[in-house]
Amino acid sequence: MKIYMDTCCLSRPFDDPADDRTNIEAEAVNHIIKLAKEHQWTIFSSDVIDFELSKSPSRTERIFVFYKNHASKSIRLTPESIKRAQYFQKHGIKPMDSYHLAVAEENLADLFLTTDDKLLSRAKTVRLNMEVANPSTWLMEISNGH
Secondary structure (H helix, E strand, C coil), X not given: CEEEECHHHHHXXXXXCCCHHHHHHHHHHHHHHHHHHHHCCXXXXXXXXXXXXHCCCCCHHHHHHHHHHHCCEEECCCHHHHHHHHHXXXXXXXXXXXXXXXXXXXXXCCEEECCCHHXXXXXXXXXXXXXXXXXXXXXXXXXXXX
16 A cells, blocks of 8 residues: 655644644554554655645654655656646645645555645545545544455
8 A cells, every 4th residue: 555644644743732633643643654564555755745844844854754764655746746736726725735636646645644624625526546534534444444
């Protein structure tokens, strides 16, 4: 299985754990990474994530080290994925989110994980060749055998 986690998903373990949802999602992200190692799933890193992290200096170094330590494969944004991102943008998906989706899809990710509710909702309005899910929801589904 090939998994792409967007920046908000990768950042979740470093967010303030005061909120129950944040805590649950942080635990889910950490557990998915553990499962990926056990099952030899591929976790992508990308130049899109690198770019986004470079734009928000707070916590960036910790998040960068975290995801680089767990990523199995680095993928790049291409002219084809930029065209695909433009299609997503025409369907109301924010530019940075569209690049994450496009690069993940072009590299044949099976699963795109995000904690962004708006992105989850918008992703349902476009045809994608991968599943898009919240990490805690997805983890519960696979734990229950779905």
